[in-house]
Amino acid sequence: MVPPMSLRISVDTGGTFTDFVCLDDSGEAQVTKILSLPENPAAAVFAGLRQIAAARGLPLSELLASTTNLFFGTTLGTNAVLTGTGARLGLLTTKGFRDLLEMRRGTRDHLYDNKTPPPSPLVPRYLRLPITERVDAAGEVIIPLRAEDVAQACATLRREEAEAVAVAFLHAYCNPKHEREAAALLARLWPQAFLSLSSEVAPAIGIYERTSTTVLNAYCGPLMQRFVGRLQEELRGAGFGGSALVMQSNGGMISPADAGRFAARTILSGPAAGAMAGRALARQTGIDTCITLDMGGTSTDVCLIEAGEPIVTTEARLGAGRYRLNLPTLDIHTIGAGGGSIAWLDRGGLLHVGPQSAGAQPGPACYGRGGRRPTVTDANVLLGCIAPERFFGGRMQLDSQAARRAIEEEVAGALGLDAAAAAFGIITVVNTNMAAAVREVSLDRGYDPRDFALVVGGGAGPLHACAVAREIGIPRIVVPRDASAFSAHGMLATDLRHDFVATFTGPLDGSSAKALPQTFAELRRQAHAQLEADGVPESGRQLVPSLDLRYKGQYHELTVPLAAGDAESGAFPATAGAFHSRHEQRYGYAVKEDAIEIVNLRLLAIGCLPKTAAPAKAARAPSTLASPSGMRAVYLDRRGGFREVPLYDGALLHPGFTANGPALIAQPFTTILVAVDYTVQVDPYGNYLLWR
Amino acid sequence: MYDAVTLEVLWNRVIAICEEQARSLFNASFSTIVGESEDFASALYDARGNLLAQAASSGTVGMMMGMTKGIKAFLRKIPAAALQPGDALIANDPWLLSGHKYDVTIASPVFRSGVLIGFTATTLHATDIGGIGFSAASRQVFDEGLTIPIMKIVKAGRPNEELLEIIRENVREPDQVIADFFAQLAANTLGSQKLLDFMSDYDLPTLEPLAAAIVDRTEQAMRAAIAALPDGVFTSTVDFDGYEAPLRIVATVRISGDEMTVDFAGTSPQVPRGINSVLNVTEAYTVHAIKCALAPDIPNTEGTFRPIRVLAPEGCLLNARRPAAVMARHVLVLFISAAVFGALAHAVPEKVIAESGHRMIHALSGMAPSGEPFIYWFLVSCGVGATAAHDGLSGTNFPAAVGTVPVEMIETVSPVFIERKELLLDSGGPGTFRGGCDQEVVFRIHSREAATLSAMYDRLLFPARGYAGGGAGRPGRFRIRGAAGERAPGGKERCSIAPGETAAVCGGGGGGYGPAERRDPERVRRDVEDGLVSPEAARAVYRVVLDPESLAINWQATTMLRAQG
Numbered sequence A: 001m002v003p004p005m006s007l008r009i010s011v012d013t014g015g016t017f018t019d020f021v022c023l024d025d026s027g028e029a030q031v032t033k034i035l036s037l038p039e040n041p042a043a044a045v046f047a048g049l050r051q052i053a054a055a056r057g058l059p060l061s062e063l064l065a066s067t068t069n070l071f072f073g074t075t076l077g078t079n080a081v082l083t084g085t086g087a088r089l090g091l092l093t094t095k096g097f098r099d100l101l102e103m104r105r106g107t108r109d110h111l112y113d114n115k116t117p118p119p120s121p122l123v124p125r126y127l128r129l130p131i132t133e134r135v136d137a138a139g140e141v142i143i144p145l146r147a148e149d150v151a152q153a154c155a156t157l158r159r160e161e162a163e164a165v166a167v168a169f170l171h172a173y174c175n176p177k178h179e180r181e182a183a184a185l186l187a188r189l190w191p192q193a194f195l196s197l198s199s200e201v202a203p204a205i206g207i208y209e210r211t212s213t214t215v216l217n218a219y220c221g222p223l224m225q226r227f228v229g230r231l232q233e234e235l236r237g238a239g240f241g242g243s244a245l246v247m248q249s250n251g252g253m254i255s256p257a258d259a260g261r262f263a264a265r266t267i268l269s270g271p272a273a274g275a276m277a278g279r280a281l282a283r284q285t286g287i288d289t290c291i292t293l294d295m296g297g298t299s300t301d302v303c304l305i306e307a308g309e310p311i312v313t314t315e316a317r318l319g320a321g322r323y324r325l326n327l328p329t330l331d332i333h334t335i336g337a338g339g340g341s342i343a344w345l346d347r348g349g350l351l352h353v354g355p356q357s358a359g360a361q362p363g364p365a366c367y368g369r370g371g372r373r374p375t376v377t378d379a380n381v382l383l384g385c386i387a388p389e390r391f392f393g394g395r396m397q398l399d400s401q402a403a404r405r406a407i408e409e410e411v412a413g414a415l416g417l418d419a420a421a422a423a424f425g426i427i428t429v430v431n432t433n434m435a436a437a438v439r440e441v442s443l444d445r446g447y448d449p450r451d452f453a454l455v456v457g458g459g460a461g462p463l464h465a466c467a468v469a470r471e472i473g474i475p476r477i478v479v480p481r482d483a484s485a486f487s488a489h490g491m492l493a494t495d496l497r498h499d500f501v502a503t504f505t506g507p508l509d510g511s512s513a514k515a516l517p518q519t520f521a522e523l524r525r526q527a528h529a530q531l532e533a534d535g536v537p538e539s540g541r542q543l544v545p546s547l548d549l550r551y552k553g554q555y556h557e558l559t560v561p562l563a564a565g566d567a568e569s570g571a572f573p574a575t576a577g578a579f580h581s582r583h584e585q586r587y588g589y590a591v592k593e594d595a596i597e598i599v600n601l602r603l604l605a606i607g608c609l610p611k612t613a614a615p616a617k618a619a620r621a622p623s624t625l626a627s628p629s630g631m632r633a634v635y636l637d638r639r640g641g642f643r644e645v646p647l648y649d650g651a652l653l654h655p656g657f658t659a660n661g662p663a664l665i666a667q668p669f670t671t672i673l674v675a676v677d678y679t680v681q682v683d684p685y686g687n688y689l690l691w692r
Numbered sequence B: 001m002y003d004a005v006t007l008e009v010l011w012n013r014v015i016a017i018c019e020e021q022a023r024s025l026f027n028a029s030f031s032t033i034v035g036e037s038e039d040f041a042s043a044l045y046d047a048r049g050n051l052l053a054q055a056a057s058s059g060t061v062g063m064m065m066g067m068t069k070g071i072k073a074f075l076r077k078i079p080a081a082a083l084q085p086g087d088a089l090i091a092n093d094p095w096l097l098s099g100h101k102y103d104v105t106i107a108s109p110v111f112r113s114g115v116l117i118g119f120t121a122t123t124l125h126a127t128d129i130g131g132i133g134f135s136a137a138s139r140q141v142f143d144e145g146l147t148i149p150i151m152k153i154v155k156a157g158r159p160n161e162e163l164l165e166i167i168r169e170n171v172r173e174p175d176q177v178i179a180d181f182f183a184q185l186a187a188n189t190l191g192s193q194k195l196l197d198f199m200s201d202y203d204l205p206t207l208e209p210l211a212a213a214i215v216d217r218t219e220q221a222m223r224a225a226i227a228a229l230p231d232g233v234f235t236s237t238v239d240f241d242g243y244e245a246p247l248r249i250v251a252t253v254r255i256s257g258d259e260m261t262v263d264f265a266g267t268s269p270q271v272p273r274g275i276n277s278v279l280n281v282t283e284a285y286t287v288h289a290i291k292c293a294l295a296p297d298i299p300n301t302e303g304t305f306r307p308i309r310v311l312a313p314e315g316c317l318l319n320a321r322r323p324a325a326v327m328a329r330h331v332l333v334l335f336i337s338a339a340v341f342g343a344l345a346h347a348v349p350e351k352v353i354a355e356s357g358h359r360m361i362h363a364l365s366g367m368a369p370s371g372e373p374f375i376y377w378f379l380v381s382c383g384v385g386a387t388a389a390h391d392g393l394s395g396t397n398f399p400a401a402v403g404t405v406p407v408e409m410i411e412t413v414s415p416v417f418i419e420r421k422e423l424l425l426d427s428g429g430p431g432t433f434r435g436g437c438d439q440e441v442v443f444r445i446h447s448r449e450a451a452t453l454s455a456m457y458d459r460l461l462f463p464a465r466g467y468a469g470g471g472a473g474r475p476g477r478f479r480i481r482g483a484a485g486e487r488a489p490g491g492k493e494r495c496s497i498a499p500g501e502t503a504a505v506c507g508g509g510g511g512g513y514g515p516a517e518r519r520d521p522e523r524v525r526r527d528v529e530d531g532l533v534s535p536e537a538a539r540a541v542y543r544v545v546l547d548p549e550s551l552a553i554n555w556q557a558t559t560m561l562r563a564q565g
Helices: A041-055 A060-065 A076-083 A147-159 A177-189 A207-237 A256-261 A269-285 A376-382 A400-415 A419-441 A465-472 A483-491 A515-533 A575-587 B004-028 B032-037 B061-077 B161-170 B174-201 B208-227 B279-294 B330-347 B407-413 B521-529 B535-540 B555-563
Strands: A007-013 A017-023 A029-035 A067-074 A089-094 A128-131 A141-143 A164-168 A194-197 A243-247 A290-295 A300-306 A316-318 A323-325 A332-335 A341-345 A351-357 A453-457 A476-479 A496-507 A541-551 A558-561 A596-607 A630-637 A641-649 A658-660 A663-666 A671-674 A679-682 A688-691 B040-046 B051-054 B088-091 B103-112 B115-125 B151-155 B232-240 B247-256 B259-263 B308-311 B360-367 B373-380 B416-423 B439-445 B451-456 B477-482 B485-487 B494-497 B502-506
Touching: A007 A041, A007 A269, A007 A483, A017 A041, A017 A483, A029 A041, A029 A483, A041 A060, A041 A207, A060 A067, A067 A207, A067 A269, A067 A483, A076 A207, A076 A269, A076 A316, A089 A147, A089 A207, A128 A147, A147 A177, A164 A177, A164 A207, A177 A194, A194 A207, A207 A243, A207 A256, A207 A323, A243 A256, A243 A269, A269 A290, A269 A300, A269 A332, A269 A453, A269 A476, A269 A483, A290 A419, A300 A419, A332 A419, A341 A376, A341 A400, A341 A419, A351 A419, A376 A400, A376 A419, A400 A419, A419 A465, A419 A630, A419 B004, A453 A465, A453 A483, A465 A476, A465 A671, A465 A688, A496 A515, A515 A541, A515 A596, A541 A575, A558 A575, A575 B004, A575 B174, A671 A679, A671 A688, B004 B040, B004 B051, B004 B115, B004 B174, B004 B208, B040 B061, B040 B174, B040 B208, B051 B061, B051 B208, B061 B088, B061 B103, B061 B115, B061 B279, B061 B330, B088 B174, B103 B174, B115 B174, B151 B161, B151 B174, B161 B174, B208 B259, B208 B279, B232 B330, B247 B330, B259 B279, B279 B308, B279 B330, B360 B502, B373 B407, B407 B416, B521 B535
Parallel strands: A007 A067, A067 A243, A089 A128, A089 A164, A164 A194, A290 A453, A453 A476, A641 A663, B259 B308
Antiparallel strands: A007 A017, A017 A029, A290 A300, A300 A332, A316 A323, A341 A351, A476 A688, A496 A596, A541 A558, A541 A596, A630 A641, A658 A679, A663 A671, A679 A688, B040 B051, B040 B115, B088 B103, B088 B151, B103 B115, B232 B247, B247 B259, B360 B373, B360 B451, B416 B439, B439 B502, B451 B494, B477 B485, B477 B502
16 A cells, blocks of 8 residues: 655735645645635635645545645735734833834934824724833833733723733833733733733834834734634644644744734745745755745735845834834845836826736736726736736736727826837836845845846746846846745745844953853743744754844944854854954944944744655756747837747746747746846756846 | 936936945944934935935935035035045035034045046934034034034045044044944945946946936926916914024015025024024925925935025024034924925915924933943924824924934933823814824933933924914923922023933924814814823814713714804
C-alpha cells in the first residue's frame, strides 16, 4: 500500500480572490483561485479546500486527514481597519492623558493642507476612560492604581456594549504593574471582554505609538479570535488533525490562539507573505538580495530582501486614519498602483495614475461593468499587452473598445496625443511610480537597487517588470512560476516567529555587562515558554538577539544583530563596529569617537517548520522547446508603435526554454512582457529569469 | 521642452532625492527638535540657485522660503567662480535666510566634470546658538547669539576648523550643535551624489531647463488658481497680545486677473523685543496661507511665489529693520496666516479656515536633580480653526507642521514631569463646524532650585475668531500654581518656577465656522457625550436640548428653541 501523502496547504484571503497552494511530498504545487467571501471568509476557505480535494479525487475529509499544516494569510485585520468595521472598544488611560490617541503627535501630515478633516480615533472620547494611577520614567509608582476607577470603567464599557478593552498607561513599558492589576480586575469583573495591554502588545517607549498599537490590537482582536476559532472548530470537525498557523506582518507564523490575542501582529499578513515568497524564491534561485514587487488590482507592495532576509520596521501606518502600528513589521512599501489604478490629469495638465482605483466594481472600463475612467488595465488592453480573450484564464471577456473610449475621452484629447500614445503615457507613469517605490525601499535606505534582482509577482506585475527594472537600472528579473498566487506560495516557506522587546537605557560599554545579560535571560525565558507552547522541540528553536543603538544624544536608532554569545556575556566586541558601518551605510557617515547608547533589547524567536523543496527539472533538448502559439500586435514604444510580437503559452514552456524579447508569455492569471532588449529563460523550477 | 510624461518622471526623481536627503538628516540628527518635531528642511537647486524641488514631508514654512531666498544670497556673496568641489557654505543670518539665528542653512555646491551644476541644501533648527537662549525677551539681534555670516564651513573637503571653534565656544551644547552640522553635510553629500546619478541616468547636461519647466508649470497652475478668484480688494485686521502691548497686523489683498498683491501697510511698527519678522518669513507665511487656500495640491516651487507680491513697510513688525530682535518670530507667524485668510474669506469663504489657537513654545532651564544644568524646550499644541465643511483639528499645530515631543520622551530626557495633557471642555469655537479643541498641559520641573520658564505665548488676551458667524475659540491660558496659590504671568515673561510648583499652559481653541445654532444636533450630542461641549453650552450656544440622563436629543424642544432665533 502506498503510504499516505502528507500535504501542506496555504490559503491567502485577499480582497477579491482567495488563493490556495497545495504542496505534496514531492514538492509539486497545485494552485487554485476562487472569489473571496468577505462576509464569511471561513466559507471561502472550505470552498477552496473542496476544489483541491476534488482535483485530487478525494473527499474533503481525506484531504484534510492527510494535511499536516494549514497556513492562513488574511486581510481580516487590514480590512477591519480600512472599512472601520472592527470591534467596539474602550481604552483605559492614565488619568489626565485620555486624548493622546486623538491628538497623536500634534501635527498635520501635509504642510499645505488646511482642509482635511480630523482623522477619527478608533476609540471615541467617551469610551476613553481615565484611571487614577501614575508611574514615572524610572518605573517608580507615583500614584497607585485606583481599583474603583477600573471597576467603574468596566461598568461603563459593559453598559456601552463594548466587546474589547485596550489598556495603555504611561511608562508601562518599564513597569507593567498597573496594567496587569487593571487586567486582573477586568478579567474578574468581565471575563468575556477581549483585553489588550500595551505592556504585552508593544512594550516600547512612545505613548502615542504604543497606545495606537494596543488599540489596533483590541480593534481587530475579537474578529480575528472569532475567525480562527470558528475555522479551527470546523477544520477539526471536517477531519483535520494537523496544525493550523496564521501569517504575521513580521514574516513568520503564529498559532491561531496567539493570532487572536495579538491580532495586531497579523494586520499586514498578506503583503508579508508576498515578501516571504520573494525570500523563498531568492533562496531557490540562489539570489539572496532582491526586491520583491507584488502588483495586484489596487496596490503594489515592494519589499527589500538583504542577505536573504526582508528588512523590518516598527513604523508602519495603516488606513486612511494613518494609525500607527509600532510592531516589527516587514518593511513593505505599498503604493496605489495596480491594474485598476485610474489615470487623470491635474489642473496643470500633468498626467497622474492612481492612487484611486476602479477596484473590482465597477472595475476598469474594459470590464464592461459601467467603469468609464481609464485604468492601467485599459491601457494594457489598448496596447495589445493583454489578450482580451485570455483574461483571467479566459473566464472574463474584456471590451477593448470601452478601454479605448475611456482613454481617448479622459486623457488623449487633453494631452493632444493619439490613444495609443496616451495609453503608453499611462503605463510610463505607473511604471515610474513603481520605480519610485523601489527606490524608496532601496536608495532611501542606503541600498543601491542595481545590486538587487527584481522579483515580480501579482496578477498585474509581470507586464511591467522589464520597464520598472530598466527605469532603475536593475539588471535581473525573476518572475515566479505561479506569480499570481505569489503570497500563498510565500507562506509555505516560513517559520514561527515571535518578537520580544525590552526597553533598556544605558551605554554600549562594559558598564551594562551585568544588567544586560539578565534582561536578555528574561527575554529568552519568555521566548522558550512561547515556543514550548507552540510545541516546537528545543532542536527546532533559534533565538536571534539584537540591540537598538544610537549615538549618544541622537534621536533615532538602528537595530544591530549581536554576535553569538554576546547576549549571554554582556560583552560586545564587534557590535560598535557593526553599528558604525551600518550608520555609515544608511546615513553616509559614522562618528567613531562618539559614545553609543542602547535603547532597546530585542530577541527574535524562531520555531522552524518543515519545508518541502520544489523539485528541479532537467532542461530539455533544444528541439523540444516550444514555439510561439501566435503573434500579437503590441505597442512597445513611441518610436516603433505597434509591432508583431510572438505570444507563447506558458503552460507549454519547459526548463531551458530561452527566447529574446520582444515576446509575450501568457499564464492562466497573468502575462509576462519580455521587452525588446531582454532575454527570458525558464529555470529548472519553472520560474522565468529575465536579463538584459 | 519636456512632454508631460517625461516631466512627471524627472520631477518625481528630484523630489525623491530631496526626500532621501531629508530622511538621512532626520534619522541621523542629534537634536530633539529635528528628531521629534521635524523642524528641518531639505531642497535642491540649479546652478543659478533656482529651486528644483524640496522635501514636502517635513519642515517649517519659514525655512523653506528662507532657504530658497538664501541660496541666491549665497551666490551673490560667493559667486560660482569662487566655489570648488568639496566646498560647503553655511549661514544663519535672519535677514538673508529664515528669520532667526537658530535656523542654520548649509548648502553644498554640486560639480560635474568640474562645472557647477547645482546645490543641495538643508536647514535645521540648532539645539542652541548662544546669546540669552530661546526667548522672546531679546531687545536686539545681538542678544540672540552668534551670527554666522555666509562663509565656507568646508573648503575643498577640509572642515573650516577656525569657524567650528568659534561656534563651539559660543553655544551651550557644542557637541550636539556641531554633530548636527555634520549630519547636514552628510545629507547634502548624499543628495549631491544622487543628483549626479540622476543627471547621468537621464543624460541631462544641466538642470536649468528642468528647473525652468518645473517652475513654469507651477506658476501656471498658481496663476490659474488666482484667476479663478473674483477681482477685488479685500482687507482684514488681526490683533494679538504682543509683548508689552497688543499689536496689529493689517493685510490688504488685491486680486487682479492672475496676480495677487498682499500689502501689510497699517501693521504695527517693529518692537524692541524678539517677536519681529523679516520679509522672507512674512512672504513665506503669506504664500503658505494662499497656497493652503487655493492650491494645496501643486508642488511648492518658486513658480508658486511668482504671481504673488508681498509688500510690508520697512520698519513694521513684518519687515523689521536691523538690528531688530527676531528670535521668537514664530509667535507672530500664526497672525500672518490669520490676516491673509481673513482677507481671502471675503472672496472665497469656503477655502479658508477660521482663526487658530497659538502653539505655545517655552524654553526651560535650571539645575537638574543630578546637579547638571539643563536647557530644554517643548511646544504645546492648540485648536485649529474650522472650515466651511469640517470641524477644526484638536491639539494640533498650525500653520507649521511640526510635531510635539511625546510625554514619555520628555520625561525620560528632561527633568520635566507632566501631570496632565488633555483636551479642554468648551474650548473649541462654536459654529456649524466647531473649532478644534484646545488642550491643557500641566507640568512640574524636577529641579534643585527654582527653574526658569521663558514663555513665548500669545492668544492669552485675543482668542481665535470664528468665521461666517462662528464663535471664537477659548483664549489660551498660563498659570503657575503652588502652595502660595495661583498666579497668572504674562505671555512673554521669563518666570521662576519653584520646586513643587506647576505650570499650566493652553494655547487656545480654534474659531468656529458658521452659526452655532445651525450645527447638526447629532454632532452637538456627540460632543456633549464626548465631554467636549457642556450640556449648558449645547443649550445656550448651540440651542440643542438634550435629555440630562440619556443625552438623547429632544427634537421638539430643540426645534422650538432654534425657531426663537
